[in-house]
Amino acid sequence: NAGVTQTPKFQVLKTGQSMTLQCAQDMNHNSMYWYRQDPGMGLRLIYYSASEGTTDKGEVPNGYNVSRLNKREFSLRLESAAPSQTSVYFCASRGLYNEQFFGPGTRLTVL
């Protein structure tokens, strides 16, 4: 089992460009999450999907959109990237006992 996978691992964008971060899990989990991690700020929730077909805003949703494509895949889209979106992005899924399984992260720089 690969667990939670994310692509790409690294990305550099110019201000105003768009991109989609991909996430997939092979653990048959219902709930999936997108976080951003910034120094000293911990993990902040951007969006989550409690189950296939549903998505909800988290703490910092502005500038992002998500799609729960199917039970396995949950993508995060930046329509018009801004330097404030420079961060490390983690996708996660929720296990049977409420634990979070995290992917390896995408390191995004917006110039």
Next chain:
Amino acid sequence: QQQVKQSPQSLIVQKGGISIINCAYENTAFDYFPWYQQFPGKGPALLIAIRPDVSEKKEGRFTISFNKSAKQFSLHIMDSQPGDSATYFCAASSSGGSYIPTFGRGTSLIVHP
């Protein structure tokens, strides 16, 4: 509003010493308290977790102590090793609703050889 307050922000310990990281929460509905360990360049990984029906849980050198009345829980790393050097996050969530975890801001632990 930060619902889980974690301290200290950074911690330096000598090899063989005890590392202690503390977290305090506000929401009495929280009933799941995990700790995650994150190495540089990696995603966080579950280290150990506790539910409020017990006051302590131990797994190897790692122990969670939980004080329900004080709304506090802590991670103790006994016989700390250089390989324990990482960032540690506490978290809290409730079983009701959407299971949205609230994370502490993290503690950077350095264990000197």
